Amino acid sequence: MTAPALPAFVEPCGHDIYAVDTGFHRPRFDAAYLVVDAGRAAIVDTGTNFSVPRLLEALAALGLARDAVDWVIPTHIHLDHAGGVGLLMQELPAARVMAHPRAARHLVDPSQIWAGASAVYGEAEMLRSYGTLLPVAAERVLTSTDGGRITLGGRELEFADTPGHARHHHCIWDERSRGWFTGDTFGLSYREFDSERGAWVMPTSTPVQFEPDALRASVQRLLARAPQAMYLTHYGRVGEVARLGALQLELLDGMVALGRRLAGSAERHAALCAGLSALLRDSLAAHGCHLPADDVDRLLALDVELNAQGMEVWLDREARPRGAQT
Template identity: 65%
Template sequence: MTLPTFLQPAGAGVYAIDTGFQREGFDAAYLLVQDGRAAFIDTGTNHSVPRLLAALEALGLQREAVDLVIPTHVHLDHAGGVGLLMQALPEATLWAHPRGARHLIDPRVLYQGALAVYGAEEMERSYGRLVPVDAARVKTTEEGMSITLAGRTLRVLDTPGHARHHHCLWDEASAGVFTGDTFGLSYRELDVNGNAWVFPTSTPVQFEPDALRESVSRIAALRPERLYLTHFGAVQDVPRLKELLLEVLDGMVELGRRLQAAPGRHEALKDGLFELYLGSLRAHGCALSDAQIHELLEMDIELNAQGIEVWLDKEAKAAG
């Protein structure tokens, strides 16, 4: 069987679908296939839905074979396409974190929040108009529960830190965890000799470093053989990646505290984050030029700086 280039086997009945969001190799949805039944884990945006449906067709699966749609959280690069996809999947049940489910049933607040950040033109270009999901087709998860696909068990882990409405899924059959954004971002262009580099995402507005550290440690404690990252793809060598991720997280926290009252804080944070990531990548052995690395990470640096600022301001307000 010849598969389209955006659809890649990831082992044990798991397929990574490059959603095409922003660029190739940036954003993945996963299709899990078990005994002729299927589940989507994360969906990308509305513009990603044709690829998801094409993935089913390429694997010889009918749309009626999809039983589950499970976004890891409701940020639009993970769940923006949920409503449109559900319209095409008549047998599917949507499983969402209880803090996020209401935003998929009625996405107006979610849309307006993103609209305020990105503006109308960018919202249309990147995401499109969000489609609500019928509440009767939505179920909510809780810590430790199991969701089954044709007898295959996915165990839910409540994993705040990146967002309070974030859960991950432990799939014992593949010895893998679908991590959304909790275990950070890892781009294949930054691999060195097959070894991945990873860094945290502090995208606004619920970055909580202590909770993130705990969630990362919980995932690693399962001793998974692989992690299925939304950004981007399956990675292995989890103990090394955990230590690297937490090291960079500590650097981000230290940088934020140091610059909390700095003039021109946002630009200073962006400059500091680039230097932090660059130093970590050089230690990793990355030979790309500074300019190439900056181009790859520019969007993440901007969003991470925004998220750190929101966290710092919340801390300052809480301290009175």
């Protein structure tokens, strides 16, 4: 049988899994995944509202009707992962959402997410980047349990509670491919940084719930399953999982040491950004990345800024009296 002609933004990953470039920020920055089995489909992460046409086009290119989608599964509710859930659900009449228990209420009523993000970025930027967040009917939203499973066609998907990047984060195990859909728990791996040694990965501490000890435990939990692949939202399928896991934990330790060293700095944010940039440039050089430093800084600028913000929230939380921490 001839394989279907796929749009350029759809990349087959094997095992009937397809990465869909959502078009957010830059090419190959943000992925959603289509998982297909026996004519049924699940979508893991959605991107923003502006990603929805691409997801619908990908379904059509694979010969799947919109009512063939059984599940929409955001790994967590940061808007580059779940901003399009509400709009997408309006186009998928048979689908249900499977959300982390801490995330579900925000999909039913996204007003708190919108208000919090708008306070940081401004409403105009929110509308430009994400579009208006739409609610999902409560009866269409289910919550995952740690170790719980759902069926998609003839394959099972299993959920693991994976805090560290966010407390409302779960990862999804697919036994068929022996891979995890990791959202942001297994970090960021941009294809521009691939070298002769393969892929490179870095942790992400995006605000506001970065907890390095929990993240370390979550990464180790994922690795304990001896996966053959990780399906990262940022970006794509990566193998050599043991090597990348060790690299991520090494960089996580470096970030923690940097944060504690600069915790009392008078210019803490600028110092964290500079320190993170240096840490990541050094790691990429050791990895064999030959991109000029200016290109590395440009590609990592957004992540460095957001990671520094997340580290500051963590440092401020650490500095509070124990009884005052939440």
